[in-house]
Amino acid sequence: MPEPLLAVLKLLCLALLYLFFLRVLRAVWAELRPPPPAAPPPAPVPPPRRRDASRPRGRKGAGHLVIMAPADQKGRSFDLNGELTVGRAPGCQVALEDNYVSQLHARVFPRDGGIWVEDLGSTNGTYLNDQRVSAPLALRRGDQLRVGSTILELKR
Numbered sequence: 001m002p003e004p005l006l007a008v009l010k011l012l013c014l015a016l017l018y019l020f021f022l023r024v025l026r027a028v029w030a031e032l033r034p035p036p037p038a039a040p041p042p043a044p045v046p047p048p049r050r051r052d053a054s055r056p057r058g059r060k061g062a063g064h065l066v067i068m069a070p071a072d073q074k075g076r077s078f079d080l081n082g083e084l085t086v087g088r089a090p091g092c093q094v095a096l097e098d099n100y101v102s103q104l105h106a107r108v109f110p111r112d113g114g115i116w117v118e119d120l121g122s123t124n125g126t127y128l129n130d131q132r133v134s135a136p137l138a139l140r141r142g143d144q145l146r147v148g149s150t151i152l153e154l155k156r
Contacts, residue, residue, distance in 0.1 A: 030123050031102065063115060063141065063156040065094065065108065070149060077155075083109040085120075086147050100124050100148030108139070115139040115154060124148055 065084070067076040078084060078094050086094040087105040094108075102122040109116055118136040119126040126133040127146040139145070141156045 027123060030121075063154055065145070065152045066155050067150060068144065068153050069151040073150065078152075080108065080110065080115055083107055086152075087120075087122075094152075096148065096150050098148040098150050101150065105147050106133070106145075108145075111136075117145055122147070 063080050065078045065080065067073045073096075084093040085104060085107050086092060086096065086101070087103050088096060088098065088101050089103040092104065096105075102120070102124070104120045105122040106117060106119050106126040109118070116136045116138055117126065117128060117133055119133045124147075128137050128139070129143055130146070139154045141154055143154050145152045145154070
């Protein structure tokens with residue numbers, strides 16, 4: 001092989017190696033920094049006169065989350081009597097032993113008579129029915145919440 005081509009390939013390999021290290025450092029930094037402070041819930045809005053189809057049904061705090069996957073955790077249930085934090089940290093109400101879950105991954109909380117989910121700046125994201133959660137979203141019965149490789153379902 002010509003000498004200039006070898007020099008270019010060497011530089012490309014070095015650049016890829018640096019990009020890899022930067023990616024690793026970014027992931028470690030995201031895992032070690034504290035989660036962003038939770039925004040206070042917005043002021044209550046008066047309920048509409050007729051039923052709004054976009055609002056979740058049910059009473060505040062009604063229902064529970066049930067782990068559907070992985071198989072060794074299947075069936076574990078968590079009552080939704082108030083706010084639940086999901087993550088690997090021992091202080092979380094839903095403590096998961098999943099390498100793809102952040103220390104404080106997400107929170108599930110009651111608001112406006114329904115159940116809502118919010119991602120807490122996790123590395124791998126929180127997904128509601130296979131859509132990434134970027135802002136608080138309402139949960140409905142039967143919705144599936146994926147954090148890491150763990151799938152939770154809302155039961156009422």
